[in-house]
Amino acid sequence: MAPGFPKRSVWLIAYTLAVTLLCVFVFTGNGLIDTAAFLALLVPLFIASDFDKCDPRVGMPVFAFVLLCALPIIGMRNTFYLDVAIQVGIFAVLALGLNIVVGFAGLLDLGFIAFFAVGAYLWAIVSSPHGAALLGVGFPLQGDAFFVVAVAAVFVAAGTGALLGLPVLRLKGDYLAIVTLGFGEVIRVLANNLDKPVNITNGPQGIAAIAQPLTEVAGALATTTAPAFKWQALIYYAVVLTLVLVAVLANRRLDSSSIGRSWLAIREDEIAAQAMGIPLVRTKLIAFATGAAFAGTMGVLFAAKQTFVSPESFDFNQSIGVLAMIVLGGLGSIRGVMMGAGLVTILNLQVLKSLSAGLNHLRATGFEIFGWSFANLPTQFEPSKYERLIFGLILIAMMLYRPRGLVPAQRRPISAKNAGRVS
Amino acid sequence: MTGDLLLDVASLRKSFGGLTAVDDVTLQVERGSIVSVIGPNGAGKTTFFNLITGIYRPDLGTALLDGVDLVGLRPDQVAAAGLARTFQNIRLFAGMTALENVLVARSMHMRSGYWGALFHTRVYADQERSAVADASELLRFVGLAERADALAGSLAYGEQRRLEIARALATKPKLLLLDEPSAGMNPQETEDAKALILRIRSELGIAVVLIEHDMRLVMTVSDHIVVLDYGRKIAEGGADDIRTHPKVIEAYLGRGVAARTATPESEEAS
Numbered sequence: 001m002a003p004g005f006p007k008r009s010v011w012l013i014a015y016t017l018a019v020t021l022l023c024v025f026v027f028t029g030n031g032l033i034d035t036a037a038f039l040a041l042l043v044p045l046f047i048a049s050d051f052d053k054c055d056p057r058v059g060m061p062v063f064a065f066v067l068l069c070a071l072p073i074i075g076m077r078n079t080f081y082l083d084v085a086i087q088v089g090i091f092a093v094l095a096l097g098l099n100i101v102v103g104f105a106g107l108l109d110l111g112f113i114a115f116f117a118v119g120a121y122l123w124a125i126v127s128s129p130h131g132a133a134l135l136g137v138g139f140p141l142q143g144d145a146f147f148v149v150a151v152a153a154v155f156v157a158a159g160t161g162a163l164l165g166l167p168v169l170r171l172k173g174d175y176l177a178i179v180t181l182g183f184g185e186v187i188r189v190l191a192n193n194l195d196k197p198v199n200i201t202n203g204p205q206g207i208a209a210i211a212q213p214l215t216e217v218a219g220a221l222a223t224t225t226a227p228a229f230k231w232q233a234l235i236y237y238a239v240v241l242t243l244v245l246v247a248v249l250a251n252r253r254l255d256s257s258s259i260g261r262s263w264l265a266i267r268e269d270e271i272a273a274q275a276m277g278i279p280l281v282r283t284k285l286i287a288f289a290t291g292a293a294f295a296g297t298m299g300v301l302f303a304a305k306q307t308f309v310s311p312e313s314f315d316f317n318q319s320i321g322v323l324a325m326i327v328l329g330g331l332g333s334i335r336g337v338m339m340g341a342g343l344v345t346i347l348n349l350q351v352l353k354s355l356s357a358g359l360n361h362l363r364a365t366g367f368e369i370f371g372w373s374f375a376n377l378p379t380q381f382e383p384s385k386y387e388r389l390i391f392g393l394i395l396i397a398m399m400l401y402r403p404r405g406l407v408p409a410q411r412r413p414i415s416a417k418n419a420g421r422v423s
Numbered sequence: 424m425t426g427d428l429l430l431d432v433a434s435l436r437k438s439f440g441g442l443t444a445v446d447d448v449t450l451q452v453e454r455g456s457i458v459s460v461i462g463p464n465g466a467g468k469t470t471f472f473n474l475i476t477g478i479y480r481p482d483l484g485t486a487l488l489d490g491v492d493l494v495g496l497r498p499d500q501v502a503a504a505g506l507a508r509t510f511q512n513i514r515l516f517a518g519m520t521a522l523e524n525v526l527v528a529r530s531m532h533m534r535s536g537y538w539g540a541l542f543h544t545r546v547y548a549d550q551e552r553s554a555v556a557d558a559s560e561l562l563r564f565v566g567l568a569e570r571a572d573a574l575a576g577s578l579a580y581g582e583q584r585r586l587e588i589a590r591a592l593a594t595k596p597k598l599l600l601l602d603e604p605s606a607g608m609n610p611q612e613t614e615d616a617k618a619l620i621l622r623i624r625s626e627l628g629i630a631v632v633l634i635e636h637d638m639r640l641v642m643t644v645s646d647h648i649v650v651l652d653y654g655r656k657i658a659e660g661g662a663d664d665i666r667t668h669p670k671v672i673e674a675y676l677g678r679g680v681a682a683r684t685a686t687p688e689s690e691e692a693s
Contacts, residue, residue: 020471082600095543116678123630129441166588169471250541253540253541253543254537254540254541256540257537257539257540257547257551258526258527258529258530258533258536258554259530259537259540260538260540261519261523261527261530261538262530263519263528264516264519264523264527265516265519265527266519268515268516269514269515269516271478271514271546272510272514272515272516273516273527274497274498274499274502275476275478275498275499275501275502275507275508275510276499276502276527276528276530276590276593276594277502277503277528277530277594278499278527278530278531278589279497280497280499286537367450401565411518411519411520411523411574413520413522413572414520414522414523414526414555414572
C-alpha cells in the first residue's frame with residue numbers, strides 16, 4: 001500500500017468507530033436490528049485481517065480495537081454478545097485444530113469432537129463434586145487449577161489422538177473417514193455408559209457443578225451495574241481470545257515449517273511424498289495429535305464455562321458442524337477457517353434465533369401485509385427450527401459457486417529473508 | 424563389471440498373480456556412472472524402479488545401495504538411504520510452489536522440526552534459511568530460479584519434469600532414478616534434459632539410472648545399457664553392443680526384422 005493515509009483506511013476507521021458507537025449506545029438489545037448492528041461490527045475484523053488489501057499499520061489497530069475495546073464494552077452491557085463471542089472463539093480454535101488434520105494433512109476426520117469431549121470430561125471429573133467422590137482426597141480441584149489442567153489437556157488430548165490415530169492412519173480417504181466417525185461415536189458412547197461398574201462419567205445425566213476459574217477475581221470486581229457473572233464472562237472472553245491467538249500462531253508457524261510442508265505434500269500426493277523421504281504414519285500422527293490437542297484444550301474451557309457436561313454435547317452433528325465451518329471458510333486457509341467458524345456459530349446462535357424472535361413478534365402483534373395477517377403464520381415456520389436446512393442450503397450454494405471456500409487457501413512465496421520467521 | 428559399486432541389485436523377482444513382471448533381474452551401477460534401462464512397453468522397467476524404491480516389495484532378491492539392503496524398507500527409508508526418484512507420470516505437489524516442492528524433499532535432513540517451528544528457535548530459523556538457500560540453488564541448477572514462487576501445477580510440462588528432478592536431488596541422493604525424463608518433450612527440450620543429466624553427474628557427482636524410450640538420448644548419455652523384455656534382462660552393455668544386439672532388435676522390431684539384420688555379434692555383451 002502507498003505511504004500516507006489512503007482513503008480506504010479512513011473509511012474503515014470511520015466505519016468501525018460509527019458502528020461501535022451505535023452498538024454501545026443505541027442497539028443494545030437482542031432484536032433483529034441489534035443483531036444486524038453486531039454483525040456489522042464484525043465486518044471490520046474481516047477486512048482488517050486481510051493484509052494483502054489492508055495496510056497492517058491500519059488493520060492491526062482496527063482489529064485490536066474491535067476485539068479488545070468494542071466487543072468487551074458491548075458485551076458488558078449485554079452479556080449475550082459476549083457469550084456469542086466466546087462460542088465463536090471456542091469453535092474457531094476447534095476449526096483451526098481440524099484445519100490441521102483435514103485442511104493441511106488432508107485426513108478426513110469425522111469424529112473430531114471426540115477430543116473436545118476428552119478435554120471437557122477431563123476438567124469435569126477433576127473439578128466437580130462427582131469427580132471428588134471418584135478420585136478421593138485432594139479433589140475436586142480449585143477453579144484456578146483450570147490453567148494447569150488446560151495445559152495438561154493439550155497432552156492428554158494429543159495422546160488420545162495419537163492412540164486413536166495409530167491404528168487408523170494406515171487407512172486412506174473414505175476408509176479413514178468411516179473409522180474416525182466410528183471412533184467419535186465410541187467416545188460419546190463411552191461417556192454415556194461409563195457410569196458403571198465404576199461411575200466415571202455419570203452417564204447420560206452428565207456431570208454438573210464444574211468449577212470455574214478466577215471466580216474470586218470476578219467477585220472482587222463485581223458492582224451493582226456489573227455483577228460478578230458479567231466479569232466471569234469477560235474473563236472467559238479474555239481466555240478464549242488468548243487461546244485463539246495461540247491457535248492462530250501455532251497454525252501459521254506449523255503451516256510455514258517443514259512439518260507443514262510435509263502435511264501438504266501428503267495431502268497432494270502420498271506416494272510422491274513418501275518417496276521424497278517423508279514418513280507417512282509419523283507425519284500423519286503428528287497432525288492428528290496436534291488437532292486433537294487444540295480440541296482438548298477448548299474442551300476444558302467449554303466444561304468450565306458451561307459448568308455442566310453431558311454426552312449430548314459431543315454427538316456426530318458437532319463433528320460435522322466443525323467440518324462444515326472449515327469447508328465453508330476454505331480448507332487450509334487460516335483466515336477462512338476462522339471466518340467459517342464465526343459465520344456458522346453466529347448463524348446458529350444469533351441470526352436464526354433473532355429471525356425467529358422477529359417473526360414471533362410480528363405474529364403476536366398481528367402485523368398485516370397486503371391484507372394478510374402474520375397471525376396466520378404457522379408456528380412451524382420458525383427459522384431456528386430448521387437451522388440445519390438453511391445451513392445445508394448455504395453449504396450446497398458454497399460448493400457450487402465457491403468450492404474452495406470463502407477465503408481460499410493460498411501459498412505464500414518464501415524468500416531467504418522470511419524463511420523461518422513467519423509468525 | 425569392475426570399479427566402485429554403488430547399487431548392486433541381484434536376482435530381483437516380482438509376480439502379480441500369474442504374471443511375473445520382473446524376473447530375476449540383476450543390475451549393477453558404479454559410482455558416478457549413468458545407466459539406462461530400456462525395453463518395450465510393459466517390459467517391467469517401472470516395476471523394477473518401484474521394487475527398489477520400496478513401493479512394491481520384491482518376492483525375491485536383494486538390492487544393496489552402498490551396502491545397505493533396500494529390500495523391505497519403506498519408500499521414505501529408501502530415500503533416506505540415498506536413493507531418489509522421479510515418476511513416469513509427473514507427481515509433483517501441484518498446489519505448492521516450486522520452491523516448496525523442493526523444500527519438502529529437504530525435510531528429512533532438517534533436525535529441528537515440530538517444536539522448533541512452534542517456538543521459533545534459533546536452530547529452526549537457521550535451518551529453515553539454509554534449506555531455502557539450498558532449494559533455491561537446486562532450482563537454479565535445473566533452470567527454474569525464476570519460477571520459484573509459481574505453483575508447481577501451473578508450470579509448463581518441461582519445467583515440471585525439471586522440477587521433479589530438482590525435488591529428487593533435494594533428498595541429497597547417492598543415486599538418482601529418472602523414469603522417462605524426456606517423455607513428451609520436443610527435440611530441443613530433450614537436448615536440455617540430456618545436458619541436465621550429464622551435469623547431475625559431472626557437477627553433483629550423483630550416479631543416474633534412467634528409464635528412457637528416446638534412443639538418441641539413451642545412446643549418447645549412457646555408460647551402460649540394460650535391456651528388459653517381459654520382465655527379463657535380455658541384454659546389457661555399451662551403446663554399440665546394444666544397437667546391434669539381435670535380441671534387442673527382436674524385442675523392439677519383431678523376429679523377422681531381427682533375422683534379416685542379424686550380425687555375428689556376441690550373444691550377451693556383458
